[in-house]
Amino acid sequence: MLSSTADHLYWMARSFERAENTARMLDVTYRMSLLKQATAEPFQEWAAILSISGLASDYFERYGLIDADNVLRFMALDEANSVSIISSLYSARENARAVRGTITSELWETINATWLQMREIEIQGIPPDGVSTFFDWVKERSHLSRGVAHGTMLRGDAFRFIRLGTFLERADNTARILDVKYHILLPSPKDVGGAADYYQWSALLRSVSAFESYRKVFRDVITPLRVADLLVLNPDMPRSIRTCIHEVNRLVLDLAGDKNWELQRQVGLLYAELRYGSIDDIVGQGLHEYLTGILKRIGAIAEEINKTYFWPTDD
Amino acid sequence: MSEPPAYDEMLAVPNVVRPHYREFCSWLDSTPAQVIAHKREEADTIFHRVGITFAVYGEDAGKERLIPFDIVPRIIPAAEWQRVKALNAFIHDVYHDQEILKAGRIPAQQVLGNSQFRKEMIGVDVPEQIYAHIAGIDLVRAGDGEYFVLEDNLRTPSGVSYMLENRKMMMRLFPELFSRQAIAPVEHYPDLLLENLRAVAPAGIGEPNVVLLTPGQFNSAYFEHAFLAQQMGIELVEGNDLFVRDYTVYMRTTQGPRRVDVIYRRIDDDYLDPQAFLKDSVLGVPGLFSAYRTGNVTLANGVGTGIADDKAMYIHVPEMIRFYCGEEPILANVPTWELSKSDDCRYVLDHLAELVVKEVHGSGGYGMLVGPAASKDELRIFRDKIIAEPSKYIAQPTLALSTCPTFVESGVAPRHIDLRPFVLSGKEVHMVPGGLTRVALREGSLVVNSSQGGGTKDTWVLEA
Numbered sequence: 001m002l003s004s005t006a007d008h009l010y011w012m013a014r015s016f017e018r019a020e021n022t023a024r025m026l027d028v029t030y031r032m033s034l035l036k037q038a039t040a041e042p043f044q045e046w047a048a049i050l051s052i053s054g055l056a057s058d059y060f061e062r063y064g065l066i067d068a069d070n071v072l073r074f075m076a077l078d079e080a081n082s083v084s085i086i087s088s089l090y091s092a093r094e095n096a097r098a099v100r101g102t103i104t105s106e107l108w109e110t111i112n113a114t115w116l117q118m119r120e121i122e123i124q125g126i127p128p129d130g131v132s133t134f135f136d137w138v139k140e141r142s143h144l145s146r147g148v149a150h151g152t153m154l155r156g157d158a159f160r161f162i163r164l165g166t167f168l169e170r171a172d173n174t175a176r177i178l179d180v181k182y183h184i185l186l187p188s189p190k191d192v193g194g195a196a197d198y199y200q201w202s203a204l205l206r207s208v209s210a211f212e213s214y215r216k217v218f219r220d221v222i223t224p225l226r227v228a229d230l231l232v233l234n235p236d237m238p239r240s241i242r243t244c245i246h247e248v249n250r251l252v253l254d255l256a257g258d259k260n261w262e263l264q265r266q267v268g269l270l271y272a273e274l275r276y277g278s279i280d281d282i283v284g285q286g287l288h289e290y291l292t293g294i295l296k297r298i299g300a301i302a303e304e305i306n307k308t309y310f311w312p313t314d315d
Numbered sequence: 316m317s318e319p320p321a322y323d324e325m326l327a328v329p330n331v332v333r334p335h336y337r338e339f340c341s342w343l344d345s346t347p348a349q350v351i352a353h354k355r356e357e358a359d360t361i362f363h364r365v366g367i368t369f370a371v372y373g374e375d376a377g378k379e380r381l382i383p384f385d386i387v388p389r390i391i392p393a394a395e396w397q398r399v400k401a402l403n404a405f406i407h408d409v410y411h412d413q414e415i416l417k418a419g420r421i422p423a424q425q426v427l428g429n430s431q432f433r434k435e436m437i438g439v440d441v442p443e444q445i446y447a448h449i450a451g452i453d454l455v456r457a458g459d460g461e462y463f464v465l466e467d468n469l470r471t472p473s474g475v476s477y478m479l480e481n482r483k484m485m486m487r488l489f490p491e492l493f494s495r496q497a498i499a500p501v502e503h504y505p506d507l508l509l510e511n512l513r514a515v516a517p518a519g520i521g522e523p524n525v526v527l528l529t530p531g532q533f534n535s536a537y538f539e540h541a542f543l544a545q546q547m548g549i550e551l552v553e554g555n556d557l558f559v560r561d562y563t564v565y566m567r568t569t570q571g572p573r574r575v576d577v578i579y580r581r582i583d584d585d586y587l588d589p590q591a592f593l594k595d596s597v598l599g600v601p602g603l604f605s606a607y608r609t610g611n612v613t614l615a616n617g618v619g620t621g622i623a624d625d626k627a628m629y630i631h632v633p634e635m636i637r638f639y640c641g642e643e644p645i646l647a648n649v650p651t652w653e654l655s656k657s658d659d660c661r662y663v664l665d666h667l668a669e670l671v672v673k674e675v676h677g678s679g680g681y682g683m684l685v686g687p688a689a690s691k692d693e694l695r696i697f698r699d700k701i702i703a704e705p706s707k708y709i710a711q712p713t714l715a716l717s718t719c720p721t722f723v724e725s726g727v728a729p730r731h732i733d734l735r736p737f738v739l740s741g742k743e744v745h746m747v748p749g750g751l752t753r754v755a756l757r758e759g760s761l762v763v764n765s766s767q768g769g770g771t772k773d774t775w776v777l778e779a
Contacts, residue, residue: 101545
């Protein structure tokens with residue numbers, strides 16, 4: 001496959017996955033902000049969204065003070081923000097457009113129709129009572145496009161680069177959201193958290209569609225340690241870091257070729273650590289430090305994917 | 316000004332329908348207007364969703380819009396290819412022995428001094444001696460129903476995707492029409508094209524690797540490039556996907572470099588290779604022309620075809636046919652005045668308000684004057700331009716292009732149309748029975764170019 005085609009496929013999937021994750025985060029925060037008694041400082045919640053995406057300074061420059069409406073606008077509809085939902089959907093669509101000959105026409109039409117509807121929504125604006133409906137729509141479109149890819153694409157390298165983009169982005173996102181929420185709720189490793197935090201933990205779980213799964217897996221009260229365990233190490237959780245890296249590991253092996261040894265090595269090593277890691281060790285060394293390390297390695301893997309497949313040297 | 320009578324494709328005289336339109340007409344009469352209006356909306360929605368769009372240059376740059384698709388099909392009886400054979404023979408000749416010039420059949424100065432003549436191509440041999448692998452011949456039908464060639468397009472003719480998509484749309488919206496009569500299929504065009512491209516690969520290549528080279532997403536015809544690449548199952552590449560080493564072209568793939576044998580290029584000559592042509596082109600591939608000259612890669616269309624479809628060369632095509640084929644032309648040219656000749660120029664300046672004047676190197680309907688539709692000011696400005704540089708222009712009579720019923724705001728009304736069939740040349744010459752019908756949607760307008768607000772129609776050839 002052409003290097004540039006692989007590049008577009010990968011970013012098409014990453015961007016769409018990013019739009020979905022952003023919608024998930026915003027949705028949970030928005031719902032929480034409606035429960036006044038649940039959060040002492042709703043403000044901190046909105047600030048957290050910005051720091052997850054590393055956008056706090058951009059935001060302050062453009063909007064000044066933090067308030068719910070502005071953060072929502074900035075993260076959902078602001079085209080100047082390169083990772084807002086609208087920008088992500090645009091990027092997904094432009095990347096898809098560049099490879100519309102490689103993806104199935106069903107997949108192209110799904111992504112293109114999403115963008116056209118997004119344009120409409122932008123023009124109409126999101127009504128105050130339609131915020132959650134909008135996020136549901138983004139999630140639905142993301143589910144749909146993943147499903148269409150799954151149901152129509154040939155199981156070849158094109159499909160693999162799409163999956164690679166999806167799972168790398170998802171791993172990155174799960175690590176970020178867990179890191180920030182954990183930090184807000186339990187600033188120091190010794191903190192245990194109180195009953196009021198129940199809402200917070202359940203919101204975090206819901207944001208990654210893990211609330212019901214938590215109940216099934218643990219059949220017990222929600223504790224921070226178990227939440228971390230579920231989202232980092234659980235092999236059956238579709239959004240846990242381990243599951244995502246497991247998928248990336250398999251894809252990298254399937255994409256083999258003789259030039260990707262360094263990539264195989266980095267991904268394999270990370271997967272082995274997740275596969276055999278224990279949550280007690282992780283929390284013992286400090287979850288924040290651990291997750292920062294994971295994010296760095298995901299970044300290095302993305303860099304290696306670039307070098308191996310997208311911008312190879314000519315010999 | 317009274318308009319010359321135009322040939323009506325559907326009606327022979329008022330209220331008498333031509334035989335090949337009868338079936339369609341009875342269907343039209345029996346179908347309620349709301350049904351048709353609804354189908355038109357449906358077509359728009361589908362075209363948008365599928366993303367069959369056209370980028371406009373200039374005003375509103377960067378906007379994507381639909382080429383208006385008209386749901387009344389254009390029905391024709393038949394077509395041919397003698398002309399393309401002669402044009403290919405001409406291109407080969409002028410870059411080799413120049414027999415036609417030596418025989419004095421075409422003034423040598425007009426060829427050798429033409430900016431479209433590429434000295435770099437002299438002596439370069441190409442497979443099968445084919446240069447214009449894909450040709451789009453624009454035809455119009457004048458007052459008495461005779462077909463004339465308006466223009467040859469031998470560089471990177473576009474529009475074939477609309478031919479294919481329009482057919483798909485018609486079959487989706489009105490399947491009943493297709494069961495009522497035998498309409499010749501056009502859907503196999505991409506197969507023919509691929510076969511044609513493979514047939515002209517450099518000698519000795521078993522399984523040639525064919526790619527389509529596009530200037531990129533922002534080109535007005537990008538949709539078509541992507542569409543054709545997909546239909547043929549070949550890679551759609553941009554300049555920076557390719558590189559040249561040892562006079563051989565490679566593409567960058569996730570599994571390392573892979574050799575490229577045939578390039579269906581939709582980039583103009585000038586931008587192909589910054590080492591050979593325009594130095595600041597970022598669309599092309601450095602070294603591509605040297606690989607082409609060496610014979611390690613085939614470009615389709617070949618380099619330097621512009622010498623044959625140039626508007627100044629157009630008047631000589633009937634002579635080329637006589638010279639190379641030893642036959643009389645089947646399709647006539649539109650009478651043309653060369654403004655570089657002082658007699659012609661004087662005549663044209665005296666009759667400017669009746670004529671169509673075109674730039675010799677222009678295309679896409681840009682920079683042309685339609686005398687009868689022009690204002691006094693426009694006429695005056697054009698007159699000055701002609702006087703300043705007469706050899707830049709040719710002039711033709713304002714033809715009464717035939718009309719075809721078309722859905723417009725006020726209902727169904729006649730609008731002027733032309734026809735672009737596509738001719739493929741490789742080891743053999745092929746055509747699909749059909750083509751792109753372009754329609755001038757504004758009442759009375761004769762300009763059908765999509766960049767000037769023209770629309771398109773499905774084109775049917777009825778099988779006996």
